[in-house]
Amino acid sequence: MNALHRDLTRLVPRIEAEDRAKVDADPRRLRFHLMPPTGWMNDPNGLCWYRGSYHVFYQYGPFDPNGGVKFWGHWSSPDLLHWTQQPVAMCPDQTWDIHGVYSGSALAEDDALYLYYTGNVKYAGDYDYINTGRGHNLALAISRDGVQVDTKQLLMENKDYPDDLTCHVRDPKVWKQDGMYYMVLGARTKCDRGEILVYESADRLHWKHINTITTPEVFGYMWECPDLFCVDGQYIVAMSPQGVTREGNKYQNVYSCGYFPLYGDFRGEYTLGEYIEWDTGFDYYAPQTFEAPDGRRIAIGWMGMPDADYTNPTAAENGWQHGMSVPRELHWTGTCLTANPVRELDALHRSRRTLSFDGVAQCELAAGADIRIHNRGESLHLMLGDAAAVEYGHGLLTLTLTETSGSGRTQRVAEVDHLSELRILADTSSLELFVGGGEQVMTTRYYPSGPVSLRIGGQGEAELYDMDAMELAYMAE
Numbered sequence: 052m053n054a055l056h057r058d059l060t061r062l063v064p065r066i067e068a069e070d071r072a073k074v075d076a077d078p079r080r081l082r083f084h085l086m087p088p089t090g091w092m093n094d095p096n097g098l099c100w101y102r103g104s105y106h107v108f109y110q111y112g113p114f115d116p117n118g119g120v121k122f123w124g125h126w127s128s129p130d131l132l133h134w135t136q137q138p139v140a141m142c143p144d145q146t147w148d149i150h151g152v153y154s155g156s157a158l159a160e161d162d163a164l165y166l167y168y169t170g171n172v173k174y175a176g177d178y179d180y181i182n183t184g185r186g187h188n189l190a191l192a193i194s195r196d197g198v199q200v201d202t203k204q205l206l207m208e209n210k211d212y213p214d215d216l217t218c219h220v221r222d223p224k225v226w227k228q229d230g231m232y233y234m235v236l237g238a239r240t241k242c243d244r245g246e247i248l249v250y251e252s253a254d255r256l257h258w259k260h261i262n263t264i265t266t267p268e269v270f271g272y273m274w275e276c277p278d279l280f281c282v283d284g285q286y287i288v289a290m291s292p293q294g295v296t297r298e299g300n301k302y303q304n305v306y307s308c309g310y311f312p313l314y315g316d317f318r319g320e321y322t323l324g325e326y327i328e329w330d331t332g333f334d335y336y337a338p339q340t341f342e343a344p345d346g347r348r349i350a351i352g353w354m355g356m357p358d359a360d361y362t363n364p365t366a367a368e369n370g371w372q373h374g375m376s377v378p379r380e381l382h383w384t385g386t387c388l389t390a391n392p393v394r395e396l397d398a399l400h401r402s403r404r405t406l407s408f409d410g411v412a413q414c415e416l417a418a419g420a421d422i423r424i425h426n427r428g429e430s431l432h433l434m435l436g437d438a439a440a441v442e443y444g445h446g447l448l449t450l451t452l453t454e455t456s457g458s459g460r461t462q463r464v465a466e467v468d469h470l471s472e473l474r475i476l477a478d479t480s481s482l483e484l485f486v487g488g489g490e491q492v493m494t495t496r497y498y499p500s501g502p503v504s505l506r507i508g509g510q511g512e513a514e515l516y517d518m519d520a521m522e523l524a525y526m527a528e
């Protein structure tokens with residue numbers, strides 16, 4: 052590794068240690084979600100189980116709570132509950148990743164962890180020029196212990212991708228299947244069509260473009276962070292499309308993220324089913340999935356949104372921003388995926404209370420709470436202090452934040468035919484609503500001014516669990 056690598060890997064822990072007191076003083080630090088030690092976090096990267104631990108790498112901007120040049124930060128855990136901060140896994144230290152070690156994935160084989168990522172290079176002049184403004188290089192880093200990266204190498208550059216593409220080709224997701232290696236890459240064509248390139252390799256190093264997955268009609272101009280996996284016998288192709296315009300209650304965020312069921316062969320002839328959004332809250336983007344050692348397909352998404360038109364108070368006041376969703380177990384119902392918090396989180400339950408309501412009921416909540424509502428009425432009304440309202444009626448589930456608690460964001464709506472089960476994971480500054488057994492999810496950050504009480508109006512019962520905090524062991528400690 053070179054001198055730049057040495058300097059950057061020394062600098063990051065120093066900055067984290069300097070910022071520690073300011074970050075820790077923030078009452079909005081999350082209790083059971085992953086966050087950056089300081090600065091900025093975006094996409095989950097390299098999710099895997101390797102040598103007895105779960106690994107969550109992520110897009111990390113340690114020097115700037117509003118982004119900046121990207122590193123790969125790293126948390127590891129034996130059980131998805133106790134997390135240990137690891138040294139930054141990758142720094143921008145090569146000519147071909149100098150402006151950011153962008154998103155990618157992990158392939159865990161017995162002897163090593165192979166980390167595929169996009170090396171971002173901004174060219175002089177207009178680096179936002181979509182055809183040639185930047186280099187998006189496919190790179191491979193290898194770790195023999197799951198912590199230190201020993202080697203990095205460049206595998207492909209812009210000239211190696213199909214001719215009809217702009218310079219936006221990124222976010223490799225790699226897996227092994229039938230004795231071969233496969234990779235999907237997100238791309239933007241020169242005609243502004245989002246698509247996914249499918250590659251095949253026999254040796255993990257030399258990749259051949261074998262197929263392209265896209266929709267018959269253009270659906271957004273760029274597909275970021277693609278994923279392709281099989282769950283309960285159904286192939287799913289997932290991505291975060293940019294440039295999809297809002298249609299009523301669909302695609303309410305500046306960028307969407309969702310999936311298509313894929314029928315046929317991703318390597319050859321295929322058709323795509325209907326696009327389904329992963330989440331209809333304000334903050335869920337660039338999710339990645341991986342297979343847990345017991346075969347579960349688990350997704351983690353970035354609890355944030357690029358280019359969102361709001362200022363997160365944690366950035367301005369305490370020098371950090373964003374977090375990850377809880378890990379969610381996926382299943383295919385025959386028509387859609389369900390996503391529900393992994394059962395490991397139940398170990399954080401500290402107490403159980405039940406609340407029957409026939410009319411209005413109220414109770415105090417701990418800073419972290421798991422609220423499971425069994426609704427028996429035609430409508431339901433829930434208030435979390437005066438910071439958030441969740442209302443159901445006439446086929447719509449509405450999440451409303453105030454000007455202050457939403458930092459300028461106010462409302463998201465989900466179309467829900469029938470509501471019998473609603474689960475809410477409420478952390479100090481996030482809400483995740485799981486509707487109807489996880490068929491729909493709404494994720495958002497919010498900023499209440501202090502602990503919130505719960506007020507429910509309607510008919511039904513609620514089970515309430517106060518949640519212990521997950522253990523985050525920071526390196527500086």
Ligand code: FRU
Pocket residue numbers: 093094110121153154155169221222275276336337357
């Ligand atoms: C998605 C994304 C990726 C890119 C990364 C850079 O949020 O734009 O496409 O690799 O973030 O941080």
